[in-house]
Amino acid sequence: MNMQTGMKLSVAEMALCEAYDHAVGELPGDAAVLTARDGLISEFKAGGLPTRRIEDWHYTDLKALLRTLPDRAPVASAARVEPLVEGSTVLSVENGLVAGDFSLPGVEVRALAETLADGSAAAGLSARNRDDLIGKINGAFVRGGFALDVPAGAALEKPIELQTVQNGGQTHARFPVAFGAGSTATVIERHLALGEGAAFVTTLSDVTLDDNADVTWIILQAQGVTDTHFGQVRIRLGAGSKLRLYVVNAGGKLVRQEVHVEVAGEEADFILRGINLLGGDTHNDLTFTAAHNVPHTTSSEIIRNVVFDRAHGVFQGQICVAQDAQKTDAKMSCNTLLLSDDADFSAKPELEIFADDVQCGHGATVIDIDHTQLFYLMARGIPENRARAMLVNAFVAEIVEELEDEPLVEALEAVIDRWLEKHA
């Protein structure tokens, strides 16, 4: 092994390096892709897993949290499941691989392996910065996934569901999706485990919206209680485009979902809604950065966290407004219901502002259930535990209802209900 520094590697770091040595021979890709993969793994070796001294990972000390990795191979076969919303077109990655036929009328779809083999995916295999662990790992190991090209002006009526489903083992998938000018679509990115043995999953979605595209993108993470899931979305928004991104975390043992948005075109509008349902021994980290680089753009982020049992929750959000980005309107809020004394939640909502004619703000609260509301419900005869459940549900349901897409709202509400029934 090529040790670039004198640093001693941890068990998990060694396991990752070894996994790469074993996998590299069978990973798809031309020479350019291979060079990119090698580069990323040596960057990883140099830095290792991030600790809390790395500001981006302040509350998720991976060196301490990620002790071991499951074997690369899955423990059992995995097959696609029914889509979240009936009638969606499912593109699935099963145990890390694209299986069977796929097609999507009106959209150009290629298996990621193909774009790796012909080298067209090489440019995307890069880390965002020195501390971009997910970019490094995913780029080095990626195998399955789909590259989608939605043509300009296309109006997709049915949702597209990008599914990763596995039964243990290691899965690294990627979804480069380009929305052409003026196109409209709904995409559901859904990650789930079939529940046999621990899995280590990384996913990376590279989403670009051309001018005036209007997209709803849902990420639903429902991995198993022993799984590690690292997800990243990189987003670039063109002029006048609009993206509604929903991140729903309802599973996993060690989870980090990153959202990085570059608001690059004037009049672009970005909306992030996060729902983190945390129970058991979960460590869940939602990390978000928005770069407003041009004038007249808006973004709004609302994160709602419900924390039970011994769960640890983290939200890091950073809004950066460049000097030229006058008239930016950016609002971020993070609200947490902390429902157990053994649980904790940490939030770091940052503003970094270099333009003066802006309206930016953030709010963060950590609260218990509102006693006035609880009293009101009980005064109407609703027993205390039922009343509490209603209020917890309302706290997150409020966010979902904004979607105004009935089948989608119902599907997400069902996910939330089921989760709360199990944990509340």
Place this chain on the structure above:
Amino acid sequence: MLEIKNLHARIAEDGTEIIRGLNLTVKAGEVAAIMGPNGSGKSTLSYILSGREDYEVTEGEILYNGESILELDPSERAAKGIFLAFQYPVEIPGVATMQFLKVAMNEQRKARGEDELTTPEFMRRVKEAAAELKIEQSMLRRPLNVGFSGGEKKRAEILQMSLLEPKLCILDETDSGLDIDALKIVADGVNALRSPDRAIVVITHYQRLLDYIVPDAVHVLYKGQVIKSGDKTLAHDLEANGYADIIGDAA
């Protein structure tokens, strides 16, 4: 129906005594008005009756149908038929009004050993009651009390009262923030609920509401005690002469 004996109560957090030896009896079928100047303990009394934990009863007893309710939590009291129409109805974003009504009605039925309502039966009842109170369906689709005007909130309280069919209704300053038309609608709703087996306690600062909900008895609350009781003419006296005389007499 309601018997309050030598009640003393204070704010749990800082120990401030608000109710200081209050005695009050309200019979079934009766409409009792409780009046008094600001800070006399009117709203506190309504919270104590419905079991709000911010207040501590230090002495005395509250009997409801001969039984002490001090140990019951708010939902148990509600299931027994005690209803408080809040002065400031609470907004609960994310909880749809319809969903809330259904859960409340069925939980109370469950607690009394009755069957849950079927959805069509529930819908029928809500529609009827809403129509009586001139409440639009669109309002019921909104989250509970969120974005309701002052008048809409008060009407929604009365809607809940008629659906839940309580035995002891406590109306806390239900007239505040209402214009005259809304006041009439609310009063009609309350009057429709008057019956021999039901008692209504109307807490109000002004006599105005009592023109529409005519009380059988009027009690004046001052510094946490009932200092004078009488019939409806007492309310008119108060309107004409203010509280000063009565307070002077009591002192």
Place this chain on the structure above:
Amino acid sequence: MPAVQETIDQVRQIDVDQYKYGFETNIEMEKAPKGLSEDIIRFISDKKNEPEWMLEWRLDAYRRWLTMEEPGWARVDYPKIDFNDLYYYAAPKNHVGPQSIDDVDPELLRTYEKLGIPLREQEILAGVQTSKIAVDAVFDSVSVVTTFKEELKKAGVIFMSISEAIREYPDLVKKYLGTVVPTTDNYYATLNSAVFTDGSFVYVPKGVRCPMELSTYFRINEKGTGQFERTLIIAEDSAYVSYLEGCTAPQRDENQLHAAVVELIALDDAEIKYSTVQNWYPGDKEGKGGVYNFVTKRGDCRGRNSKISWTQVETGSAITWKYPSCILRGDGSQGEFYSIAVSNGHQQIDSGTKMIHLGKNTSSRIISKGISAGFSSNTYRGQVSAHRKAENARNFTQCDSLLIGDKCGAHTVPYIEAKNATAHFEHEATTSKISEDQLFYCLQRGIPEEAAIALIVNGFVKEVIQELPMEFAVEAQKLIGISLEGSVG
């Protein structure tokens, strides 16, 4: 709105060299040789006639410091400091420790007069000030005089320089020094522990309400000198004290270093109010010169229902690195942080607070107002945490930033950590420019633009100004005006 643009343009044109305290005092000084070593520390300790334990304490800190690295996480950028190119001790020649006012060099008295700090008690009593303020005047490395000492002593309050306290009340100092900010705490605090030269010591006994405001006025005069002040304030059960701190330095082209440590200890039901008006030389319009201000201030609410309140008005320094904090250890204790941080020219501020909730029913409140103009950078960095056993911890935080011009930056970096389900935290932050509606409203009422902006800025910071003792409030308001001169008139 064009009117605003015009003002911004004016900002760019007008010289930011508005510093009114940049004069130099010509007085013969005695200095330790340049550089830092164990010998220098022995020299300082010897000059101060310190007991052996104090010297050992310093040397321990120094050895520790040699193993530490300068922190790099703050959003401040400055060339590497050569710690061996500084003087660590400078005192007016023939100075033999704080003395009676009649023995103080008249040149020094004139200096403080010029700064608006009267040191003669009779003058203060006869003067325009409405209430008495006792002053400890620190000039470079030494305290030159402490006023009203006798009167305070009658009330049982000990107020003197820390050098004197180490000699006269060694047991008290030993008991508390370094218990809030340990010598190992951070790079600058450890350095301070090794080389601190002077500062104030306050002890308010049980049940005593300090009969007057106490204050220390820090002045860096000597070229190339680091000032390492150390202040220790102890309020026993049910005691109360309000303490003010002011600072200035001459205008110099090279940077000066100020690395202070302040420790506050409040026992049962005690209250300490600590106010700072920091006006070190900020450097010139090109960003040349100015004081590097690396400060560790921390209060320990050790007793039940104790309270510590920090108020700061930060207008000076080229670089400010400062996080006055509260450890809310006692059940029912309260911490407060009120801050105004104004940056103009090339100033860089990274400041905020930490509220660490450890006890039950503790509460804290943070109000921070940042104003950035010119080419400056202004960061609020704060931490609020509730530990497992901190039942019913409450925090309210409001951080507002105002930007004047588009060449400056305003940043907000809060860390919010809750480990208790009964914790209740509320944090709000906003960044904006002066509201055009407000400005228009003022203009429409006939208020000239510069006055209108000043009015609005004053409104913006009012919540914090109100927390200052009256004498300071007026001063602070003027200071903010001066600091923003050229940007808001």
